[in-house]
Amino acid sequence: MKTTWLLRLFPQAWRDRYEEEFRALLEERPASVGDLVDITAAAGDAQIRYRQLPAGALAAGGGSGSAPQPARRSAERRVRWMMGFYANALLFLIVNLALFGINLVTTPGEWWAIFPLWGWAMFLTLHAATLVRGRALLATHLALFAILNSGLAWINLSTGGDLWFQWPLAATATLLIGHALLAYGVTGYLGVHVIVYGLAMAQLGATAWVYPDAREGALSAGMSWGIVLLAHALSRFSRISLLSLHTLVFLGVGAQLLVQDLLGDDDLWFYYQLLGWGVVLAAHFAVSRGLVPWFGDEWEQRKRDELTRLARLEAGPAEDAPDGGHSPDLIAARVRELRLLHLHAFAFSVGLGVGVVLNLLTLSVGPWVLWPLWPWSALLAVHAAYVLSRRSLIGAHLVLFVTLNAGLIAIDVIYSGANWFYWPLGGTAILFLLHLAFDRDTLRAIRDWESRRVAAMME
Amino acid sequence: MPDTSGGSNRFTDAGLLILISLADGSKHGYAMISDIQEIANVKMGPGTLYAALTRLEQEGLIEAVPSNDRRRPYQLSPNGRAQLRVQLAAMEGLATTGFQRMETA
Numbered sequence: 001m002k003t004t005w006l007l008r009l010f011p012q013a014w015r016d017r018y019e020e021e022f023r024a025l026l027e028e029r030p031a032s033v034g035d036l037v038d039i040t041a042a043a044g045d046a047q048i049r050y051r052q053l054p055a056g057a058l059a060a061g062g063g064s065g066s067a068p069q070p071a072r073r074s075a076e077r078r079v080r081w082m083m084g085f086y087a088n089a090l091l092f093l094i095v096n097l098a099l100f101g102i103n104l105v106t107t108p109g110e111w112w113a114i115f116p117l118w119g120w121a122m123f124l125t126l127h128a129a130t131l132v133r134g135r136a137l138l139a140t141h142l143a144l145f146a147i148l149n150s151g152l153a154w155i156n157l158s159t160g161g162d163l164w165f166q167w168p169l170a171a172t173a174t175l176l177i178g179h180a181l182l183a184y185g186v187t188g189y190l191g192v193h194v195i196v197y198g199l200a201m202a203q204l205g206a207t208a209w210v211y212p213d214a215r216e217g218a219l220s221a222g223m224s225w226g227i228v229l230l231a232h233a234l235s236r237f238s239r240i241s242l243l244s245l246h247t248l249v250f251l252g253v254g255a256q257l258l259v260q261d262l263l264g265d266d267d268l269w270f271y272y273q274l275l276g277w278g279v280v281l282a283a284h285f286a287v288s289r290g291l292v293p294w295f296g297d298e299w300e301q302r303k304r305d306e307l308t309r310l311a312r313l314e315a316g317p318a319e320d321a322p323d324g325g326h327s328p329d330l331i332a333a334r335v336r337e338l339r340l341l342h343l344h345a346f347a348f349s350v351g352l353g354v355g356v357v358l359n360l361l362t363l364s365v366g367p368w369v370l371w372p373l374w375p376w377s378a379l380l381a382v383h384a385a386y387v388l389s390r391r392s393l394i395g396a397h398l399v400l401f402v403t404l405n406a407g408l409i410a411i412d413v414i415y416s417g418a419n420w421f422y423w424p425l426g427g428t429a430i431l432f433l434l435h436l437a438f439d440r441d442t443l444r445a446i447r448d449w450e451s452r453r454v455a456a457m458m459e
Numbered sequence: 460m461p462d463t464s465g466g467s468n469r470f471t472d473a474g475l476l477i478l479i480s481l482a483d484g485s486k487h488g489y490a491m492i493s494d495i496q497e498i499a500n501v502k503m504g505p506g507t508l509y510a511a512l513t514r515l516e517q518e519g520l521i522e523a524v525p526s527n528d529r530r531r532p533y534q535l536s537p538n539g540r541a542q543l544r545v546q547l548a549a550m551e552g553l554a555t556t557g558f559q560r561m562e563t564a
Contacts, residue, residue: 014513017513018509018512018513020529020531021487021488021529021530021531022488022505022509023529024488024528024529024530024531025487025488025489025492025505025508025509025530026505028488028489028530029489029492029505031505034504035504035505035506038504038505038506038507039504039505039506040506041506041507041510042504042505042506042507042509042510043506045510046510046513049513049514050513185501188502
């Protein structure tokens with residue numbers, strides 16, 4: 001399997017120093033699907049530690065000479081990230097205590113304050129997960145598992161009916177077991193995949209036994225996953241490319257769906273899934289063959305030249321003027337950001353096209369395509385705002401606030417006649433205002449204003 | 460949230476394995492992976508290896524050996540050798556205590 005394309009995920013300073021020898025290593029030993037995860041995790045680690053370093057900062061034989069600088073920057077980044085977590089945890093305590101206070105005073109019997117507590121606690125656990133690795137990461141996974149499932153069990157038991165909470169409980173327990181086996185090094189990725197598959201099949205079997213209607217779906221899911229598992233095993237023991245593997249899985253699952261469809265009584269439906277998937281496969285093909293411009297080196301060079309020219313214009317004619325933050329490494333980082341944004345927009349337009357076509361084929365069900373497209377378009381808008389506003393967190397937050405609430409208001413108006421939208425609107429508005437009050441851009445603006453006032457008074 | 464990756468005085472598991480692997484001489488990436496598999500029965504992925512190598516080199520515990528080959532070999536720095544000695548001695552002491560306590564129990 002070819003994994004060298006993952007090198008693009010690493011920061012420039014790291015690539016300048018280690019890319020060549022890392023490539024040599026990847027060429028020397030056959031890579032597996034597990035390596036994809038391993039290399040991606042290493043890229044994330046390198047991004048956190050070395051992203052802001054200028055090119056050449058990780059010089060060969062760096063040793064003690066270059067150690068203080070990168071170590072300091074990486075420590076600064078991590079401290080800032082950790083401060084974000086502590087701020088989140090503090091806000092979590094204050095806001096939830098306040099909500100429980102309000103709940104106790106206004107509607108003592110009805111514990112609605114549990115819902116924001118529940119959702120936020122899971123978000124907080126995910127935030128903690130970004131700070132740790134190894135077994136500590138497993139501990140955050142365990143916490144998330146416990147919070148999620150106790151919440152679901154509570155909802156299930158308080159509303160009565162079937163004990164449906166057991167299904168997500170079993171499914172998430174399977175994932176947790178897989179993670180634990182990996183964290184304790186009991187077996188590799190393929191072994192974990194086999195075990196998780198076995199556990200999931202046992203659950204699917206139980207589901208099919210309890211609900212006879214679900215039998216066909218369970219069988220189909222089990223067979224499709226089995227094909228993916230076979231492909232995983234194939235990649236482990238041979239040097240097959242990711243694209244060939246994807247094509248094989250596509251053909252295998254396609255054949256399975258066709259047979260299943262022909263054996264059933266209804267009209268033919270198998271091509272709906274295959275149509276959508278086929279477009280994704282075509283996009284994969286286009287990317288791996290260099291047909292998508294934003295993946296090529298040529299695009300990168302052109303964009304780099306363009307930004308350098310712009311930076312020179314902004315800096316003015318003086319040749320020895322400080323570059324004002326437009327050094328080659330910053331430009332390279334900017335090009336990477338823009339490439340990622342282009343790719344995101346490309347993926348979104350492929351998704352949009354596929355979704356709309358599939359929805360047109362199944363118009364009787366209604367405009368279901370809006371459901372996945374709304375959160376995705378909000379995410380894309382936030383991503384674009386962040387990149388185009390040159391990493392202003394508050395700008396991205398504003399866009400998130402607007403797109404999220406616009407969607408919720410639309411849902412409320414269409415489905416329930418505008419009677420609850422002000423709750424999330426109010427809650428997210430408070431969060432946004434708190435962020436605005438403590439944002440580094442706001443604080444800098446206040447400091448600038450102060451120093452201007454002081455200067456004015458001195459005159 | 461506590462930092463579990465260890466400061467410059469403590470090695471992560473991958474870091475320690477690499478230092479031990481380099482203790483008998485310089486090795487390049489693939490040789491380290493094979494060696495670690497052999498001595499510790501740990502299958503180290505290329506990403507894990509290079510994340511740890513980067514960190515060890517930036518902390519001055521290992522150094523790259525000049526080479527014309529694309530596969531760059533690494534060796535322990537004097538500082539790395541000294542720190543490995545301290546770490547292994549501490550582990551040895553801990554193991555001895557552990558065995559002694561099990562015998563007296």
